[in-house]
Structures are given as C-alpha cells and as structure tokens.
Amino acid sequence: MGTTQPGSVQEPKYWHLKTVLSEALDSDFTVGEVLPNERDLAARFGVARATLRQALEQLELEGRLQRRRGVGTTVAPPRVGVAVTGARHSGAADDADEAWQPLDCTTAEAPAAVCAMLDADAGEPLHVVRRIRVAQGQVVAAELLYVPASSVPELSGIEAPSGPVRARNVVRELHRLDLVGQDRSVELGSARADDAKELDRLPGAPVLVVTTRYLAPAGTAAVSVATYRADTCRLTFGDSGALEISHEEQERRAS
Amino acid sequence: MGTTQPGSVQEPKYWHLKTVLSEALDSDFTVGEVLPNERDLAARFGVARATLRQALEQLELEGRLQRRRGVGTTVAPPRVGVAVTGARHSGAADDADEAWQPLDCTTAEAPAAVCAMLDADAGEPLHVVRRIRVAQGQVVAAELLYVPASSVPELSGIEAPSGPVRARNVVRELHRLDLVGQDRSVELGSARADDAKELDRLPGAPVLVVTTRYLAPAGTAAVSVATYRADTCRLTFGDSGALEISHEEQERRAS
Numbered sequence: 001m002g003t004t005q006p007g008s009v010q011e012p013k014y015w016h017l018k019t020v021l022s023e024a025l026d027s028d029f030t031v032g033e034v035l036p037n038e039r040d041l042a043a044r045f046g047v048a049r050a051t052l053r054q055a056l057e058q059l060e061l062e063g064r065l066q067r068r069r070g071v072g073t074t075v076a077p078p079r080v081g082v083a084v085t086g087a088r089h090s091g092a093a094d095d096a097d098e099a100w101q102p103l104d105c106t107t108a109e110a111p112a113a114v115c116a117m118l119d120a121d122a123g124e125p126l127h128v129v130r131r132i133r134v135a136q137g138q139v140v141a142a143e144l145l146y147v148p149a150s151s152v153p154e155l156s157g158i159e160a161p162s163g164p165v166r167a168r169n170v171v172r173e174l175h176r177l178d179l180v181g182q183d184r185s186v187e188l189g190s191a192r193a194d195d196a197k198e199l200d201r202l203p204g205a206p207v208l209v210v211t212t213r214y215l216a217p218a219g220t221a222a223v224s225v226a227t228y229r230a231d232t233c234r235l236t237f238g239d240s241g242a243l244e245i246s247h248e249e250q251e252r253r254a255s
Numbered sequence: 256m257g258t259t260q261p262g263s264v265q266e267p268k269y270w271h272l273k274t275v276l277s278e279a280l281d282s283d284f285t286v287g288e289v290l291p292n293e294r295d296l297a298a299r300f301g302v303a304r305a306t307l308r309q310a311l312e313q314l315e316l317e318g319r320l321q322r323r324r325g326v327g328t329t330v331a332p333p334r335v336g337v338a339v340t341g342a343r344h345s346g347a348a349d350d351a352d353e354a355w356q357p358l359d360c361t362t363a364e365a366p367a368a369v370c371a372m373l374d375a376d377a378g379e380p381l382h383v384v385r386r387i388r389v390a391q392g393q394v395v396a397a398e399l400l401y402v403p404a405s406s407v408p409e410l411s412g413i414e415a416p417s418g419p420v421r422a423r424n425v426v427r428e429l430h431r432l433d434l435v436g437q438d439r440s441v442e443l444g445s446a447r448a449d450d451a452k453e454l455d456r457l458p459g460a461p462v463l464v465v466t467t468r469y470l471a472p473a474g475t476a477a478v479s480v481a482t483y484r485a486d487t488c489r490l491t492f493g494d495s496g497a498l499e500i501s502h503e504e505q506e507r508r509a510s
Contacts, residue, residue, distance in 0.1 A: 015448055015458040058459045061445040079442060085492070183493040186441050187334060188461060188485040190316040193270055203270040204313045206443060206461070230443040237340070237492060238438040 014054035017047055021055055025064055025075055035065070035073040061206075063231055079234040080135050084184065084210060100131040100143065102167030107149075110223075114146050117213055117223045125149050129167045132198050133226070140233050141210075142198040143226035147174055151221040177216050184212045186235065195227045206230040269309035272302055276310055280319055280330055290320070290328040316461075318486055334489040335390050339439065339465060355386040355398065357422030362404075365478075369401050372468055372478050380404050384422045387453050388481070395488050396465075397453040398481035402429055406476040432471050439467045441490065450482045461485040 035041065042052045056073065059065040066076045108128045110120065120126070126146050133141040149155075152173035189209035196203040207227040214222040228235060290296065297307045311328065314320040321331045363383045365375060375381070381401050388396040404410075407428035444464040451458040462482040469477040483490060 012458060018459070054459070058445045061443060061459070061461060063442070081440065183491065185336065185489045185491045186463065187318070187489040188316060188443065188463065190273075190313045203267060204273070204309070204316070206316060208441065208443065208463075234440045234442040236438065236440045 013047070014051045014058070017045060017051055018055040018058040020045065021059060022062075022064060025059070029075045031075050031077045033075045034071065035075070037072070060231070066231065076231070080138070080140060080232055081234050081236045082133070082135050082140055082228065083238060084186075084235045085182075085237045099133050099135065100171075101134060102129060102131050102164045102171065104130045104164065105162055105167035105170055106130075110146050114223050114225070117211075118146065118148060118220050120148050127152065127155070127166075127170045129170050131167065131171075133228075135233075138232065139198055139200065141226050141228040142195040143224055145171070145174075145222060145224045147222040151177065151216070174214065174222055177214075177221055179214055179216055179221060181215045182212050183215065184210055186210050188230070189227060191227055199227070199229050201229065201231075208233065208235060210235065268302070269306045269313070272300060272306055273310040273313040275300065276314060277317075277319060280314070284330045286330050286332045288330045289326065290330070292327070315486070318489075321486065331487070335393070335395060335487055336489050336491045337388070337390050337395055337483065338493060339441075339490045340437075340492045354388050354390065355426075356389060357384060357386050357419045357426065359385045359419065360417055360422035360425055361385075365401050369478050369480070372466075373401065373403055373475050375403050382407065382410070382421075382425045384425050386422065386426075388483075390488075393487065394453055394455065396481050396483040397450040398479055400426070400429075400477060400479045402477040406432065406471070429469065429477055432469075432476050434469055434471055434476060436470045437467050438470065439465055441465050443485070444482065446482055454482070454484050456484065456486075463488065463490060465490065 029035070036044070038049050038052055038056075042049045045052070047055075056065060056067075060067060063076055063079045065073055067073050106128050107125050109123055110118065110126050110128075115121070115124075118126075126148050129143075129145040129147065131143045131145060132139050133143065147170050152170060154176070155169060155173050187209050189207050190204040191199060191201050191207045193203040195207070196205055199205070199207070201207075208230050210224075210226045210228060212224040212226070213220045214224070284290070291299070293304050293307055293311075297304045300307070302310075311320060311322075315322060318331055318334045320328055322328050361383050362380050364378055365373065365381050365383075370376070370379075373381075381403050384398075384400040384402065386398045386400060387394050388398065402425050407425060409431070410424060410428050442464050444462050445459040446454060446456050446462045448458040450462070451460055454460070454462070456462075463485050465479075465481045465483060467479040467481070468475045469479070
C-alpha cells in the first residue's frame with residue numbers, strides 16, 4: 001500500500017519482529033492461549049531476548065497480548081467497544097449512564113484543575129461520587145464525578161448521608177438539571193492506586209482518562225474524571241447508538 | 256478526599272515516589288528544564304535507580320516528562336488540546352479538517368478491518384489519502400483516509416493523478432457528499448514506522464488511534480485512521496467550538 005507499509009521506512013529490529021509475531025498470533029494462536037516463555041520464543045524467532053521483550057511490549061500496547069503475573073503472556077481477546085457518547089441530540093442525559101455503578105459519595109474539596117473547570121472557588125464543598133463501569137463482566141472504568149453542592153440544591157441530606165444511595169441521588173439530581181450539553185477530553189494517563197485496584201491493574205498501568213464537563217446554561221454543573229483500561233477498551237463516540245452497534249458488530253465479524 | 260487519595264490503598268514504592276516527584280516538578284522545576292541524571296535523582300530522593308526509573312516512566316505516561324535522546328529528560332509543557340470534533344450539529348464537514356495537511360494520495364486495497372467498516376469488497380480499489388495534522392508548530396497526528404472510488408465518482412483522474420493536489424481533490428469530493436454524520440473510536444496503539452517518522456517518534460511509541468467512519472445515507476463513504484501523539488496531545492470532543500476554546504483557556508490558566 002505504498003506509503004502505508006512500515007517497509008517504506010527503515011525500521012528497528014524489534015519492530016520487524018513485532019510484525020512477524022503479530023502474524024503468528026493470527027495464524028498459530030487462539031485467544032486466551034498462553035505464549036511460550038521468552039527464552040523459547042526468542043529461540044523460535046532467532047532474536048535476542050531484549051529484542052523479543054520490546055516486540056512483546058508493542059503488542060501489549062496494541063491490545064494483542066495480556067501479561068498477568070502467575071499466568072504469563074496470553075493472546076488477548078478483541079478490545080471491548082465502550083460507548084462514551086450515544087445519540088448526538090441527547091446532550092443532557094448521558095446515554096452510557098446506566099452502565100455506571102455508584103459505589104460511594106463523599107463531600108470534599110476539588111483538585112485545582114477540577115475547580116478551574118467548574119468555575120468554582122477552591123474550598124467550595126462538592127459531592128464526589130465514585131462509580132465503576134462494567135462491560136462484558138469486566139470493570140472497564142473507574143470514575144470520580146464532582147458535583148458542586150450549588151448544582152444540586154434539591155438534594156436531601158436526610159434521605160441518605162453517604163454511600164451508594166447518596167451517590168445515586170446525586171446523579172439523579174444532576175440529570176434533573178436542564179443540561180445543554182457535554183464536552184470531553186481523552187488523554188493517556190497512568191492508573192491511580194485506587195483506580196488501579198478497581199480495574200484489577202497495578203498502579204501506573206496505562207489508562208485512557210476521559211474528562212467530561214456537564215454544561216448547564218449557568219456554566220459547568222459537574223465534572224467527571226473517568227479512567228478506562230487502555231489494554232482492553234476501545235472508546236466509541238457515535239452519532240447514533242444504532243450506527244455504533246452495527247459498527248461494533250462489523251468489527252466483531254471482521255476480527 | 257476520602258476514597259480519592261492513592262493513600263487509601265497500599266501503594267508500591269515507585270508510586271509514592273512518582274507523587275513526590277510530581278510535586279517537585281511543580282515547585283522546583285520549569286517547563287523545558289532538564290532533570291538531573293538518574294544517579295543524582297535517585298540519591299536526592301533516597302531510592303534505588305530501578306524505582307526511580309519506574310516513577311519516571313509513570314510521569315512520562317502522564318505527559319509530565321519528555322525523554323529525548325541527546326537531550327535527556329525534560330519537564331514537558333502542558334498537553335496540546337486537539338479538537339477531534341467541533342460543533343455537534345455539523346455532522347457533514349469535519350470542523351478540524353482545515354488542520355490537516357494532505358501529503359499524498361495513492362490507489363490501493365484496504366486492510367481487512369477497513370474493508371469491513373466500509374462494507375466494501377476486499378480488492379475494491381480505494382483512494383488512500385495521507386495527511387498530517389499540525390498544532391502549535393508540532394506534527395501531532397498522521398492519518399490515512401480510505402475513500403472507495405465509488406464514493407467519489409465525480410473525481411477527475413486527469414486533473415491530478417497523484418500527490419498533494421490529488422489528495423486535496425479527494426477530500427473536496429468527500430465533503431461534497433451528503434454526509435449524515437460520523438462515528439469514532441479512540442484506543443491506545445503503538446506508532447507504525449511511517450507514522451512514527453512523521454510524528455518524530457520511534458516506531459512503537461504510544462499513540463492514540465482515532466478511527467472515524469464518514470457516514471452517507473447509503474452507508475460508510477470513507478474511513479479515517481489517525482494516530483495522535485499520546486505524549487503531547489489531549490483529544491477534545493466538544494458540543495460547541497466556543498465552549499471547547501474556553502475550556503482550553505481555563506486549563507491553560509489552571510496549569
């Protein structure tokens with residue numbers, strides 16, 4: 001494919017090996033299968049172990065391999081497509097919201113960066129809702145949802161002072177607001193210790209950090225910081241749920 | 256902040272060091288400043304070099320540090336916010352399109368995964384447009400845009416058989432189509448050799464892979480696979496350009 005082939009550029013040894021290994025995974029291995037140990041693999045492909053390790057790291061980045069202590073290196077299943085946005089016209093309610101399980105709700109001050117996004121004064125108390133997202137039986141994301149007390153004045157403190165019920169109430173009140181839309185950013189990050197625990201990863205594991213602003217006419221009503229497993233997730237942003245689903249299905253068929 | 260602090264979970268040594276280093280970067284260092292060498296840093300913080308290295312890798316993942324051969328480890332500037340979507344209502348024209356510089360256009364067959372997304376028969380010829388995206392004077396993304404010949408029947412082959420002009424013509428024809436929208440996915444990947452060269456990275460460097468389907472009433476008119484530098488980019492998805500810009504500005508002020 002002309003310029004589209006790695007071959008068109010002088011490439012390092014580990015990169016060529018990665019390509020060869022990738023083809024071997026398709027032809028000789030099945031999903032979940034444990035790879036031979038590094039010594040055997042290095043011998044099989046006639047490369048130094050350092051080169052092999054670099055190639056394995058690439059394949060892990062690309063979600064082709066999983067490395068788990070005690071298990072070894074296994075062939076990864078296709079990444080899970082996780083819908084971050086649904087239908088365009090529903091600015092207000094987050095279509096993916098049902099997918100989130102509230103764990104807890106505390107009252108706290110926001111980090112400086114969150115304050116700036118909320119146009120809130122540092123020190124203004126916020127409801128901090130902690131949620132996890134499960135897809136195909138796996139925790140794929142951990143979230144902190146920052147909701148200024150002033151955004152949800154209707155919230156009853158008596159009803160439930162803390163815990164999952166409180167968390168659900170805060171989310172409910174948030175969605176009662178006349179939200180005009182959301183904006184998001186996605187960047188690479190490393191899992192915080194508490195997120196890593198939820199995600200069953202080591203602290204510092206690569207994650208996709210999705211920061212969402214919930215926009216009300218008066219300004220930003222809430223900010224969500226969600227960390228998704230970068231190894232197993234593909235984030236999808238759709239014009240319409242239907243199209244997205246058919247997209248998912250196509251990819252599943254293709255893979 | 257209760258559950259939001261890493262301290263709430265038992266954390267590995269390198270993770271604690273990362274937190275300490277992160278604070279030191281804020282207080283003792285300026286953007287672009289070169290860090291002391293690993294031996295000195297390890298001594299300064301009283302840790303083993305292996306532990307230090309792990310912590311530095313975390314900070315690199317988070318975009319706080321840049322490691323460049325010949326230069327050493329420097330304090331990274333804040334990530335560049337790159338708008339992947341603009342105003343919601345403009346399904347057809349990609350607002351960010353002006354940001355893309357066409358490099359070349361070849362005629363080729365699509366990879367199997369792209370064929371599946373295009374509902375195209377393997378072997379159907381496609382226009383493959385290669386573009387790069389520049390933000391703040393830096394190449395932040397390299398793209399391959401796959402446009403089936405059947406999607407742009409008006410395209411004149413005589414006008415320009417190949418090269419940048421041909422690429423511009425294909426994009427122009429694509430935007431003449433009555434596109435109904437786009438859907439996207441974002442996932443972690445490693446830079447292909449040719450993309451890495453455009454992005455001034457080594458092959459295999461972490462990238463954010465954005466796959467976009469251009470949707471026409473008849474089906475998928477084109478597929479774009481864009482790789483963004485994960486170290487320096489934060490991808491933004493906005494409800495409205497205006498909001499996005501103010502968001503950017505806020506973050507710049509906050510940082």
